[in-house]
Amino acid sequence: MIQLRNIEKVYKTDTVETLALHRINMEIDKGEFLSVMGPSGCGKSTLLNIMGLLDAPSKGEVKISDQATGALSDKQLAIFRNKRLGFIFQSYHLINDLRVLDNVELPLLYRNLTAAERTDLAREALGKVGLSNRMKHFPTQLSGGQKQRVAIARAIVGNPEIILADEPTGNLDSAMGNEIMEILLQLNQNEGTTIVMVTHDEHMASKTHRLVRLFDGSQVQ
Amino acid sequence: MLKNYFKIAIAVLKRRKFFTFISLFGISITLAILMVTTSFVDHMTGARYPEFKRERSLYVHSFKSSSKKGYINGGEPSFYFLNNYVLKLKTPEMVAICSSPASSNAYVNNKKLKLDIMFTNRAFWDVMEFEFIEGKPYTQQQILNGEFVSVINEDTRDAYFGQGVKAVGKYIESDNIQYRVIGVVKTVPITRMFSSSDLYVPYTLPKSGIETKGYMGNYMCVLLAKQKSDLTKIKEEYNQMMAKLPLADPKEWDTQESYADSYVGSFIRRSSGPGSKLGTIYFVIGAIVFVFMLLPTINLVNINITRIMERSSEIGVRKAFGASSGTLVVQFIVENMILTFLGGLLGLVFAAIVITIINTSGWIPNADLSLNFGVLTISFLLCVLFGFISGVYPALRMSRLQIVSALKA
Numbered sequence: 001m002i003q004l005r006n007i008e009k010v011y012k013t014d015t016v017e018t019l020a021l022h023r024i025n026m027e028i029d030k031g032e033f034l035s036v037m038g039p040s041g042c043g044k045s046t047l048l049n050i051m052g053l054l055d056a057p058s059k060g061e062v063k064i065s066d067q068a069t070g071a072l073s074d075k076q077l078a079i080f081r082n083k084r085l086g087f088i089f090q091s092y093h094l095i096n097d098l099r100v101l102d103n104v105e106l107p108l109l110y111r112n113l114t115a116a117e118r119t120d121l122a123r124e125a126l127g128k129v130g131l132s133n134r135m136k137h138f139p140t141q142l143s144g145g146q147k148q149r150v151a152i153a154r155a156i157v158g159n160p161e162i163i164l165a166d167e168p169t170g171n172l173d174s175a176m177g178n179e180i181m182e183i184l185l186q187l188n189q190n191e192g193t194t195i196v197m198v199t200h201d202e203h204m205a206s207k208t209h210r211l212v213r214l215f216d217g218s219q220v221q
Numbered sequence: 222m223l224k225n226y227f228k229i230a231i232a233v234l235k236r237r238k239f240f241t242f243i244s245l246f247g248i249s250i251t252l253a254i255l256m257v258t259t260s261f262v263d264h265m266t267g268a269r270y271p272e273f274k275r276e277r278s279l280y281v282h283s284f285k286s287s288s289k290k291g292y293i294n295g296g297e298p299s300f301y302f303l304n305n306y307v308l309k310l311k312t313p314e315m316v317a318i319c320s321s322p323a324s325s326n327a328y329v330n331n332k333k334l335k336l337d338i339m340f341t342n343r344a345f346w347d348v349m350e351f352e353f354i355e356g357k358p359y360t361q362q363q364i365l366n367g368e369f370v371s372v373i374n375e376d377t378r379d380a381y382f383g384q385g386v387k388a389v390g391k392y393i394e395s396d397n398i399q400y401r402v403i404g405v406v407k408t409v410p411i412t413r414m415f416s417s418s419d420l421y422v423p424y425t426l427p428k429s430g431i432e433t434k435g436y437m438g439n440y441m442c443v444l445l446a447k448q449k450s451d452l453t454k455i456k457e458e459y460n461q462m463m464a465k466l467p468l469a470d471p472k473e474w475d476t477q478e479s480y481a482d483s484y485v486g487s488f489i490r491r492s493s494g495p496g497s498k499l500g501t502i503y504f505v506i507g508a509i510v511f512v513f514m515l516l517p518t519i520n521l522v523n524i525n526i527t528r529i530m531e532r533s534s535e536i537g538v539r540k541a542f543g544a545s546s547g548t549l550v551v552q553f554i555v556e557n558m559i560l561t562f563l564g565g566l567l568g569l570v571f572a573a574i575v576i577t578i579i580n581t582s583g584w585i586p587n588a589d590l591s592l593n594f595g596v597l598t599i600s601f602l603l604c605v606l607f608g609f610i611s612g613v614y615p616a617l618r619m620s621r622l623q624i625v626s627a628l629k630a
Contacts, residue, residue, distance in 0.1 A: 079545075
């Protein structure tokens with residue numbers, strides 16, 4: 001499903017070059033739930049961003065569903081992300097000016113759907129995360145766990161093949177974290193969605209199919 | 222999609238009320254000034270009472286003689302020139318001749334009343350479309366007979382005879398000359414120099430200045446075309462006539478210039494000299510308007526950049542979920558247009574207030590500034606232009622933001 005070949009990422013400033021990822025090779029199968037662990041600054045989020053086509057590698061190739069992504073234009077990348085990828089961020093990144101339903105509808109705005117179709121799909125996604133009764137609330141009126149569930153609804157509303165989650169439970173207490181993890185596991189099991197999750201939590205990682213460890217930008221497990 | 226843009230635009234406006242106030246205040250004041258200016262220009266140059274035929278009229282109110290030595294003598298044309306040369310042109314349907322209003326004094330109850338007198342020919346009443354409250358204009362026969370008749374305006378009637386008192390058949394005396402009033406017309410704003418006066422009298426009466434034999438005097442004229450497409454022909458015929466016009470004084474002058482221009486063109490040529498290039502002057506005016514719009518636009522661009530960059534997380538999320546840079550540029554421009562149109566609506570209210578004040582204050586006597594369809598259309602286009610220009614740069618800058626950086630900010 002996802003193939004990474006010799007991925008390197010170098011951050012350059014005027015005086016310093018920092019190697020964030022070093023020769024990462026990885027294959028993630030369709031329907032797999034993979035967790036990525038490692039100490040802070042080891043390149044976990046950078047790797048996830050590269051997998052999600054949010055950032056470009058300095059070297060190497062990213063293939064998703066056998067399609068090489070390196071030569072895609074800004075517009076093609078946008079379409080690719082919209083149709084195939086869903087993102088969940090540690091700090092939710094909900095748009096506070098929009099109601100929950102509008103936040104969830106956001107990925108559908110960039111597809112050729114009518115307003116009614118968008119609303120139906122968003123309602124359905126919110127139903128899956130148990131937030132049907134919070135559709136008209138604003139994000140600021142929700143708890144951390146609820147916000148992350150809205151973010152999950154937003155990630156799954158377009159029915160993507162892959163979900164990339166960057167420490168989705170990092171800002172939550174253990175009970176809420178478990179709830180979120182449960183939703184992700186259900187998604188993986190019931191819908192067959194491929195999930196890559198960055199986490200610091202061994203307990204959460206143990207629930208996934210496979211664990212990859214990074215250290216100083218290199219894969220160590 | 223547009224509904225979503227609208228929702229977010231309104232939400233952003235509500236979020237930072239002080240910024241919103243500054244933006245809307247700047248936009249609305251700028252647009253209000255532009256709307257009042259447009260209305261004023263429309264008042265000055267549009268086809269308004271009684272000069273409804275401006276679209277198919279050409280105006281002559283300057284004449285210039287110059288010598289190789291560098292001497293120049295410029296001013297208004299004489300009745301002699303208009304009557305003997307311009308009136309003989311074949312392409313105009315009619316030629317309205319009128320003098321510059323001459324100041325005179327009348328006395329009512331021992332109080333001095335300053336009255337402007339305009340000497341006109343008969344065609345003046347056909348080219349202009351005055352609204353007669355009473356009576357009618359003087360006839361060609363009355364002009365030829367030199368009858369002391371006059372048409373007065375409503376304000377003069379009210380001041381001289383009393384508010385609303387019938388004046389036709391009565392006499393009005395100004396500068397010791399008695400005129401029999403044969404008509405009362407609705408007053409023309411003072412800004413319409415080809416038609417504004419207090420008294421209109423036949424050009425054959427004393428003090429009209431028609432006896433001047435040179436080409437320069439105190440008259441002007443309006444050449445009316447049968448249809449708008451004839452204007453070029455009239456200009457050509459006028460220029461041919463000027464080319465053949467004998468020099469008034471060959472010993473003193475080498476060239477003579479006079480042009481039949483559109484209403485605006487005639488004013489520009491008059492204020493900048495008869496030989497001026499109209500294209501250059503239009504360009505300079507356009508540049509001034511552009512600079513006037515540019516300063517508030519730059520200010521709004523800065524405010525917009527601050528506003529947009531505050532939303533970098535939103536930009537990151539939208540890009541992550543499938544918005545291309547182009548889509549985001551459109552979104553932010555549309556949002557800015559919405560802001561501009563809200564400012565435009567407020568500006569419209571301010572403009573309406575200012576226009577009402579101008580119309581009722583008497584700063585411009587009998588001013589009839591209005592926010593008519595033409596003014597509103599131009600205002601709408603200005604809003605579009607202002608919103609677009611001030612939104613493009615911030616939107617382009619924002620769209621270049623990397624997703625990862627946007628999400629971290």
